[in-house]
Amino acid sequence: MPASARSRLDAATDHLDPPVAVVDLAAFDRNADDLVRRAAGRPIRIASKSVRCRFLLERALRKPGFDGVMSYALPEALWLVDAWADTDLADTDILVAYPTTDRAALRALAADERARHLVSVIVDSVEHLDFIDETLGADHPDIRVCLELDVSWRPLGSPSVHVGTRRSPVFTPEQAGDLANAVCARPGFQLVGVMAYEGQIAGLGDNPAGNPLLRAALRWMQRRSGRELVTRRTAAVRAVTDVRKLEFVNGGGTGSIEITRADPSVTEIAAGSGLIGPTLFDHYTQFSPRPAVLFAVPVVRKPAPDIATLLGGGYLASGPANSSRLPQPYLPEGLKLLGMEGAGEVQTPVTGAAARGLNVGDRVWMRHAKAGELAERFTEYHVLDGDKVTHAVPTYRGEDRSFG
Structure with missing residues (x-):
C-alpha cells in the first residue's frame, strides 16, 4: 500500500516541480464522512483555521452534517461573507471564535447589515463590550455576541492547577450568568450563543506511541475531566439561558467529538483538523483520519x-x-x-x-x-x-x- 500510494502521488504530480502541496479528495471526503458519523446527528461547525482554503471549506459545507464556520479572525469572517454573497452559501453562519480588537473590522461589521446578521463575535468579559462600544461609539447597531466558557479541568478546584488551554476567565456557572446579564443589559449587543472548547481532550491524543505511562495518565485525566465538564457546562448553559434564549451552544473539537456529543447542553460540534488529518491527530483511539x-x-x-x-x-x-x-x-x-x-x-x-x-x-x-x-x-x-x-x-x- 505505501509503495502504491507513493507511485500514485509521484505519477499524478510528475508534471509539477516540487515543493508542491496536494489535497487528496478521496481522503478529504472520507474524513468528512467520518466526522459526521462520529457527531451522530449533531451539526458540525467547520473550524476554518484548520483548513484555510475556500475550496475545501466550501466542499465540506455543502455536505450533509456540516453547518456554519468557526472563523479565527473577524476580517476573515467578513471576507467569507462577501465571497459567498452570491452563492448557495450566502446564509452561512460564522462564529469568530477568538476575541477581536480589530477596530477597522468592527467598524466594517457595524456598517454591513448582512454581515451583522451572519457574524457573531466572542466575548468573555465586560472589557470586550467596553472595547466594542469605544470603537463604534454610542448607539451602534446590534452586534451578535457569543459568550465563551472555560471548560478546562481544575482537579483541585483551584486556578493554580489548570489542565487545558488558557482562554476565557468565565469558569463557573455563576460567572456565565453574570456575564450574560451584563451583555443583555447593554444596548447594541445580542447574545446568541455559548462556546466551550475542551482543549485538554480535543487537542491531546490519548494514545501516544511508546509511552504507556503517559497514555494511562492522559486517559485517566480525560475521563474525569469529561465527566466534570458535562456537569459544569450544562449548569453554565442553564444559567445563561435563564437570561436569554440561545441560538447555539458550541463545544468540542476533532479529538473530543464522542464526549461532546454526549453532553445534552451542546447543540453543535466544532471540527476542522479531522478533515485534513495532520500528524498531531495520529494518536487517538476513537478515530483515525486519513492524510488528506x-x-x-x-x-x-x-x-x-x-x-x-x-x-x-x-x-x-x-x-x-x-x-x-x-x-x-x-x-x-x-x-x-x-x-x-x-x-x-x-x-x-x-x-x-x-x-x-x-x-x-x-x-x-x-x-x-x-x-x-x-x-x-x-x-x-x-x-x-x-x-x-x-x-x-x-x-x-x-x-x-x-x-x-
Missing part, C-alpha cells in the same frame, strides 16, 4: 549513502517548541529526520533505509503537524481526484489573505 493534505520536497543532494537532503521543508507548526511540531517524512516509508537538524529553513536531511534508494531529483512526501498552517506556506493546493491532478485551488495565502 501532503506536500513534497525534492532531494537535492546525497551527503552520505543513507542520508538524502531535501530542499526546504522546515514548515514548523505552532505550539510548544518540541519535535511534535515538526513535519514528518511520510513516503517513502522508512525515513526520519536527523535529531541535530530537524526540518530546516532551506534544507532538511532525512535518513533511514529508504534514503539509500533516493536519488537527486526524487521527491519525498511529508505531512505537516497541524492542519491549516501548511496553507500559510503554499499559495495553492493541487487537487488529486483519483489518480490525476485535475486542477489547483488557492489557499488563503494564494488569495492574498492573511489573518494572523
Whole structure:
C-alpha cells in the first residue's frame, strides 16, 4: 500500500516541480464522512483555521452534517461573507471564535447589515463590550455576541492547577450568568450563543506511541475531566439561558467529538483538523483520519549513502517548541529526520533505509503537524481526484489573505 500510494502521488504530480502541496479528495471526503458519523446527528461547525482554503471549506459545507464556520479572525469572517454573497452559501453562519480588537473590522461589521446578521463575535468579559462600544461609539447597531466558557479541568478546584488551554476567565456557572446579564443589559449587543472548547481532550491524543505511562495518565485525566465538564457546562448553559434564549451552544473539537456529543447542553460540534488529518491527530483511539493534505520536497543532494537532503521543508507548526511540531517524512516509508537538524529553513536531511534508494531529483512526501498552517506556506493546493491532478485551488495565502 505505501509503495502504491507513493507511485500514485509521484505519477499524478510528475508534471509539477516540487515543493508542491496536494489535497487528496478521496481522503478529504472520507474524513468528512467520518466526522459526521462520529457527531451522530449533531451539526458540525467547520473550524476554518484548520483548513484555510475556500475550496475545501466550501466542499465540506455543502455536505450533509456540516453547518456554519468557526472563523479565527473577524476580517476573515467578513471576507467569507462577501465571497459567498452570491452563492448557495450566502446564509452561512460564522462564529469568530477568538476575541477581536480589530477596530477597522468592527467598524466594517457595524456598517454591513448582512454581515451583522451572519457574524457573531466572542466575548468573555465586560472589557470586550467596553472595547466594542469605544470603537463604534454610542448607539451602534446590534452586534451578535457569543459568550465563551472555560471548560478546562481544575482537579483541585483551584486556578493554580489548570489542565487545558488558557482562554476565557468565565469558569463557573455563576460567572456565565453574570456575564450574560451584563451583555443583555447593554444596548447594541445580542447574545446568541455559548462556546466551550475542551482543549485538554480535543487537542491531546490519548494514545501516544511508546509511552504507556503517559497514555494511562492522559486517559485517566480525560475521563474525569469529561465527566466534570458535562456537569459544569450544562449548569453554565442553564444559567445563561435563564437570561436569554440561545441560538447555539458550541463545544468540542476533532479529538473530543464522542464526549461532546454526549453532553445534552451542546447543540453543535466544532471540527476542522479531522478533515485534513495532520500528524498531531495520529494518536487517538476513537478515530483515525486519513492524510488528506501532503506536500513534497525534492532531494537535492546525497551527503552520505543513507542520508538524502531535501530542499526546504522546515514548515514548523505552532505550539510548544518540541519535535511534535515538526513535519514528518511520510513516503517513502522508512525515513526520519536527523535529531541535530530537524526540518530546516532551506534544507532538511532525512535518513533511514529508504534514503539509500533516493536519488537527486526524487521527491519525498511529508505531512505537516497541524492542519491549516501548511496553507500559510503554499499559495495553492493541487487537487488529486483519483489518480490525476485535475486542477489547483488557492489557499488563503494564494488569495492574498492573511489573518494572523
